[in-house]
Amino acid sequence: MRPLVNREDAKGAKIFWGVPRLLRGPTQMVLVFAFFVSSRFNSPALANPVDAFGFGGRAPAMAGAQTAAAADGSANYYNPALLATFDDIRVDVGYQTAVPSLFVNGLDLRVDSSRGLAVALSSPGRIGKVHLAVSGGLFLPDQHVLRARAIEADKPRFALYDNRPQRLFLGANLAFQIGDRLAIGGGIAYMAKTVASVDLVGRLGFPDPNDSDLALAIDADVKEIRYPQAGILFHATPWLDLGLSYRGGYKLILENTVRVLADVGREDDPVVENGRLELFALAQDLFQPQQWSAGLAARLTHRLLVAFDASLHRWSRFENPATRIDLDIDAGMFNDLIDIPDTPPLPDPHYHDIVIPRLGVELRLVESARRDLDLRAGYSFEPSPVPEQVGESNFIDNDKHTLSAGLGLTLRHWTDILPRPVRLDAYGAVTLLAPRSHHKLSPVDPVGDYRSSGRLVQLGLSSTWHF
Amino acid sequence: MRALLAICLCAACGVGPFDDAPGGRDNLPTRAAGPYGKTEIDFDTPADEPYVLEDITVDLRDPAPLARDDGGFRIWFTRGDPDDGSAAIWYAELPDVRSVPDVPPQLALAASEPWEADFVGEPSVLDLGGGHLVLYYRGGPADAPSIGRADSMDDGASWQKSAQNPLLDGASPAGALLADGTALYFVDPAAPGIHAATSADGVAFDRLPEPVIEPRPELTDAFDTRAVFDPYALVTATLDDSEPVHVGLFFTGTRRGADPGTLLDAIGYAGSYDGITFTRFFGAEPVLEPGPPSEGGAGVISVAAGGVLFFHELKLTRYRIGAALHP
Numbered sequence: 192m193r194p195l196v197n198r199e200d201a202k203g204a205k206i207f208w209g210v211p212r213l214l215r216g217p218t219q220m221v222l223v224f225a226f227f228v229s230s231r232f233n234s235p236a237l238a239n240p241v242d243a244f245g246f247g248g249r250a251p252a253m254a255g256a257q258t259a260a261a262a263d264g265s266a267n268y269y270n271p272a273l274l275a276t277f278d279d280i281r282v283d284v285g286y287q288t289a290v291p292s293l294f295v296n297g298l299d300l301r302v303d304s305s306r307g308l309a310v311a312l313s314s315p316g317r318i319g320k321v322h323l324a325v326s327g328g329l330f331l332p333d334q335h336v337l338r339a340r341a342i343e344a345d346k347p348r349f350a351l352y353d354n355r356p357q358r359l360f361l362g363a364n365l366a367f368q369i370g371d372r373l374a375i376g377g378g379i380a381y382m383a384k385t386v387a388s389v390d391l392v393g394r395l396g397f398p399d400p401n402d403s404d405l406a407l408a409i410d411a412d413v414k415e416i417r418y419p420q421a422g423i424l425f426h427a428t429p430w431l432d433l434g435l436s437y438r439g440g441y442k443l444i445l446e447n448t449v450r451v452l453a454d455v456g457r458e459d460d461p462v463v464e465n466g467r468l469e470l471f472a473l474a475q476d477l478f479q480p481q482q483w484s485a486g487l488a489a490r491l492t493h494r495l496l497v498a499f500d501a502s503l504h505r506w507s508r509f510e511n512p513a514t515r516i517d518l519d520i521d522a523g524m525f526n527d528l529i530d531i532p533d534t535p536p537l538p539d540p541h542y543h544d545i546v547i548p549r550l551g552v553e554l555r556l557v558e559s560a561r562r563d564l565d566l567r568a569g570y571s572f573e574p575s576p577v578p579e580q581v582g583e584s585n586f587i588d589n590d591k592h593t594l595s596a597g598l599g600l601t602l603r604h605w606t607d608i609l610p611r612p613v614r615l616d617a618y619g620a621v622t623l624l625a626p627r628s629h630h631k632l633s634p635v636d637p638v639g640d641y642r643s644s645g646r647l648v649q650l651g652l653s654s655t656w657h658f
Numbered sequence: 659m660r661a662l663l664a665i666c667l668c669a670a671c672g673v674g675p676f677d678d679a680p681g682g683r684d685n686l687p688t689r690a691a692g693p694y695g696k697t698e699i700d701f702d703t704p705a706d707e708p709y710v711l712e713d714i715t716v717d718l719r720d721p722a723p724l725a726r727d728d729g730g731f732r733i734w735f736t737r738g739d740p741d742d743g744s745a746a747i748w749y750a751e752l753p754d755v756r757s758v759p760d761v762p763p764q765l766a767l768a769a770s771e772p773w774e775a776d777f778v779g780e781p782s783v784l785d786l787g788g789g790h791l792v793l794y795y796r797g798g799p800a801d802a803p804s805i806g807r808a809d810s811m812d813d814g815a816s817w818q819k820s821a822q823n824p825l826l827d828g829a830s831p832a833g834a835l836l837a838d839g840t841a842l843y844f845v846d847p848a849a850p851g852i853h854a855a856t857s858a859d860g861v862a863f864d865r866l867p868e869p870v871i872e873p874r875p876e877l878t879d880a881f882d883t884r885a886v887f888d889p890y891a892l893v894t895a896t897l898d899d900s901e902p903v904h905v906g907l908f909f910t911g912t913r914r915g916a917d918p919g920t921l922l923d924a925i926g927y928a929g930s931y932d933g934i935t936f937t938r939f940f941g942a943e944p945v946l947e948p949g950p951p952s953e954g955g956a957g958v959i960s961v962a963a964g965g966v967l968f969f970h971e972l973k974l975t976r977y978r979i980g981a982a983l984h985p
Contacts, residue, residue, distance in 0.1 A: 298685035298963055347686050585687075630898040634929035635939035639689030639904065640897040 248616025248653025252597025253551025254569025258486025259434030264311020267328030270422035271376030285653025293645035344513030377421030440481030506576030595620035611657035690965025692945030736779030803829035834891035882911020923952035
């Protein structure tokens with residue numbers, strides 16, 4: 192058995208590879224996997240802080256180049272297939288924070304920081320001759336489990352940092368090892384959306400509103416949303432792994448309805464009988480582009496691992512997130528006096544697809560029977576999917592350069608209680624937003640020209656416990 | 659190690675190290691076009707909001723502001739005697755719009771030429787840098803006004819009137835430094851609308867044949883159905899070399915008041931990239947919350963993520979200068 196290069200600690204471990212006889216070939220396994228994914232998860236994925244800042248303590252230190260290199264619970268996000276390479280139960284617990292300083296015309300918009308607890312549980316095992324792993328990952332923000340807000344179309348905002356990092360990420364995955372060289376994995380990630388309605392039924396006092404007699408009913412549902420993620424890992428050579436991962440795209444729509452069904456006027460002599468007002472508001476609160484990532488992990492020497500990813504993000508499907516409002520009024524004999532103009536169509540934001548390259552390295556500085564010390568670094572470049580804002584919209588975004596570094600300390604035989612290795616990871620990263628100018632075509636644009644820039648400082652600690 | 663464990667456990671309990679309110683809404687960019695709202699009365703401040711300059715014995719009108727380095731304001735204005743119709747240009751400084759002047763009102767420029775006919779007012783001040791200020795002003799009676807120029811090389815401490823005065827027939831001049839010269843917006847008692855003239859040296863002006871802003875009698879709800887006047891040009895640099903400046907033109911418009919026979923003034927806005935062709939903003943509405951009382955004579959400063967609009971309005975038989983803020 193040749194160890195996969197990203198498996199960090201296979202010492203003394205028993206590896207169980209193989210598949211049931213009926214599913215021996217990779218084609219059959221892919222079919223099973225495809226059924227597993229497609230039978231449940233037709234809806235696409237959604238944005239979260241993990242998209243923006245990474246997951247775990249090791250991955251962000253390597254600029255997120257983890258499609259073929261994840262070695263802890265972060266595989267739940269980067270490539271679930273890697274979970275199948277684990278040989279013991281692993282629990283990851285960490286804390287991550289990202290503090291933005293985002294400027295327009297040199298002034299800080301004071302965009303919220305993103306921070307929270309990152310945990311993962313990965314449990315490998317065997318069913319018959321099939322080596323598999325089940326795992327779950329969670330990023331739980333400690334400010335907003337979920338924040339939803341719709342903003343006017345022309346209100347300036349940093350499009351990729353305003354709302355996107357303010358919600359949880361929860362994913363569950365299943366991974367299989369197929370032979371010596373192939374592993375596949377996939378699963379679902381969960382999110383919630385809200386659908387709310389407010390109903391007022393009864394009589395609306397007129398001309399004295401205090402004479403109203405209305406019954407109020409509020410109905411708000413927090414509905415589950417699922418979206419798929421999947422990955423493949425191919426062990427190409429003893430020193431090279433190749434990975435491919437997929438995350439679906441997703442739109443989170445805020446739906447709010449206000450409905451008034453009432454007579455209008457005095458109780459004994461209403462001016463309008465059975466009047467009706469319905470206001471239906473739809474807003475795209477969040478969008479996550481469909482993502483395809485291809486990566487490699489090359490152990491160039493015993494001590495040096497180099498990882499590279501290229502990710503395609505399909506931002507071209509992004510729609511204008513401003514609120515669309517439908518208003519319907521039935522005011523009886525006064526209907527002729529009411530003229531509600533149609534809501535004008537929202538302009539296309541014209542986002543475009545982007546490819547993000549990521550490069551990460553991991554160098555083992557110290558290696559001994561009791562402890563290892565790894566130094567990590569990375570760089571990524573994320574071009575902006577957002578065009579120059581020349582019209583009414585003000586979706587501010589810039590090209591982003593991220594430089595990262597981190598340390599990983601693995602302790603073996605630390606205590607009698609924890610005979611298996613414990614790894615501690617720490618990282619820091621800085622994302623620099625390249626200055627960008629926006630010139631408005633209209634001389635009466637209320638916002639006018641502006642120049643955006645900024646930086647984000649990311650810090651994190653994580654621990655991985657083997658059992 | 660135990661500390662790390664403690665951090666992890668605290669985080670697991672949802673105990674974040676910080677807490678703050680939802681953000682991302684501060685310091686949003688704006689062109690300072692509006693809308694503006696008058697400063698509200700605050701009994702804890704020394705100012706008489708929304709007024710920043712007032713004198714019950716005279717009319718104070720037509721504020722022309724420049725920003726002070728410390729965030730305060732320098733304001734030139736017309737100080738008119740309501741009894742004899744004479745006027746002079748005075749000057750004061752404010753630390754902010756909720757304080758009394760820290761440089762009390764003082765005379766800046768008085769009538770001294772025959773063509774000025776004991777009236778100089780309606781100032782417009784351009785800062786050329788290095789302490790060189792240019793003041794365009796109206797001289798002469800309301801029915802035959804002319805526009806003059808004065809220069810200060812000591813940052814407004816003293817003024818020297820141009821030997822070429824009067825430069826142009828008209829009133830209410832508003833100077834604007836464009837990329838290739840100076841534009842002057844003004845009104846002509848003989849021709850409705852706001853007119854423009856351009857100059858390479860800021861002294862010899864060529865008047866454009868047509869007004870750049872006209873009343874909109876066809877738009878019955880508009881604030882400027884009957885007249886437009888009192889222009890003020892706010893010039894800002896753009897981020898496009900092909901259109902290097904933007905001119906925001908504030909002006910006063912007049913419409914009928916709610917009571918028969920009354921008129922109501924309000925301040926509106928139009929924008930331009932060439933200083934000649936203007937586009938209206940805000941549809942039929944003014945950019946300062948509409949009166950009564952009537953407001954006019956706008957002078958605007960663009961500040962960080964906002965704007966400060968100085969205006970005059972009539973209160974208790976005297977014109978006073980007030981302030982409004984955006985956003």
